[in-house]
Amino acid sequence: MSSAQEFFTKANDAFFADDFDEAVDLYNRAIELDATNAEYLLKRSAALVKLNKNKEALADAEKALHVSEESQNQASIAKAFLHKGRVKDYHIAKKSFDHSKELNPNERLLVTWIEKVDAELAKTATPPMAVNSTPQNFLSQSRVRHEWYQNENYVTISIFIKNVKKEAVKVEIEKRLISVSVQLPISGSDYSLELDPLAHEIIPSESKYEVLSTKIEIKLKKAQGGVKWGVLEGEDSLTGTISSGDGKLTYPSSARKAKNWDELEREISKEKEKPEGEEALNVLFQQIYGNADDDTRKAMLKSYTESSGTCLSTNWSEVKKGKVETKAPDGMVAKKWGA
Incomplete structure (x- = not known):
């Protein structure tokens, strides 16, 4: 029988593979086995936001806040306020984010969200919306496809959005956290991706991202080279060592079908080196x-x-x-x- 953590790990994989319905189902199973884990509730809240089920997402964030307050986990309380702010209107979101920042001033994700809310509030002088309403363009989530793979030294994340301007992309990289914010072309709405915590530590100063014509590619330098990540986010119970085996390296990833990542890396290198x-x-x-x-x-x-x-x-x-x-x-x- 699978444990709550095993369901949670599978749910995170489904979430990153954009299968949010499957992710919610797996988070449900994890929460059935452990209803006192605030992280499970917050991740289900994030998946529900992706499905535009904001009322349910808000309920999960409030449950996570209650659980966190009972355990007096300040970091978890701050994160719960962060999630509450995402699914309410701008004015109440601002209050939630400010409260979260008071509890955890070092939370870098808050900087991004507060900037977004301040920018939206600056655009309009309209009265506050009803508590349960959500602005149409407030951090709206598009089902943008993304994948990840790894080699000995790097974890590479690809977010497939075409024709994005460099100035429309903001990427925050820390030892165990990555936050991506993109203003989508045409619609002008915002897309966001937060991975917190990453399965293992990375070296931010040696990590980088590149905005290409078809995607945003993020390369995270592993703090421990040669260590195979079993998952991208959360607790990693599948850690191992990358070995060549039959000469072809295969890596855990969010892709639905097995890929020869060595060949893919060679193709990417050739494409980047193509003369003009x-x-x-x-x-x-x-x-x-x-x-x-x-x-x-x-x-x-x-x-x-x-x-x-x-x-x-x-x-x-x-x-x-x-x-x-x-x-x-x-x-x-x-x-x-x-x-």
């Missing part, structure tokens, strides 16, 4: 020249040299008949150097 512009032209020239026969090589060299780089021919029977003249692009006139 004049460099790409030179690479193409080298490839053609390297695979050509002697006559083709002579034609290429003669035509390119004599035409001052304006003509490239592989036809030796034509090129050998005479000098290859310089051909300037349309609208331009060819001149000798120094003329």
Whole structure:
């Protein structure tokens, strides 16, 4: 029979794989076995927010607050106020966040949420909304696909959102925490992802993120190289050592199907190293020249040299008949150097 922690770990995996219905079901099972764990309640609250079930999410946050207050766990109390703030209107959210900050001033996630609320409050002078209402664009959650994988030294998280501007992305990285905030293109609504706590410590100063045309890629440097993370977030009971086995490394991840992550990393590296512009032209020239026969090589060299780089021919029977003249692009006139 599975323990509460095992259900919780599986629920976290489902949450990160964007299967929020499955995540809620697994969190339910964990809570049935241990109803006094505030972290279980808060994670279910986050999953319910993803499903736009804000009333239920608020109820979980309030239950977590009650449990945390009974145990006098200040960090957990602060986190519960944080979750309450997410699912209420701007004005009450502001109060919840301020209260949470008083209890835990070092909670970096609060900085991001308070900035968002302050920005929204600055846009409008409307009276406070009803307590149970939720603004349409307040931290709305899109079902954005994301995955993670690892090698000996890094855990890589990919969040698949196209055409995001760099200035619209904010990433906070700490030893056991990562917070991502993105202003989504077109809709302008906010997407957020918080992993707290990460399964193991990382080195923030050696971690980085990159905003690409199709995704946001975050590389987290492991504090302990070679250690295999069994899960991305929460307690990790599956820790092991990454070994080559049959020569192909396979890593735990949120992907539904097994992937050859070594091959994926090589493809990503090749894509990033792909030459452009004049460099790409030179690479193409080298490839053609390297695979050509002697006559083709002579034609290429003669035509390119004599035409001052304006003509490239592989036809030796034509090129050998005479000098290859310089051909300037349309609208331009060819001149000798120094003329």
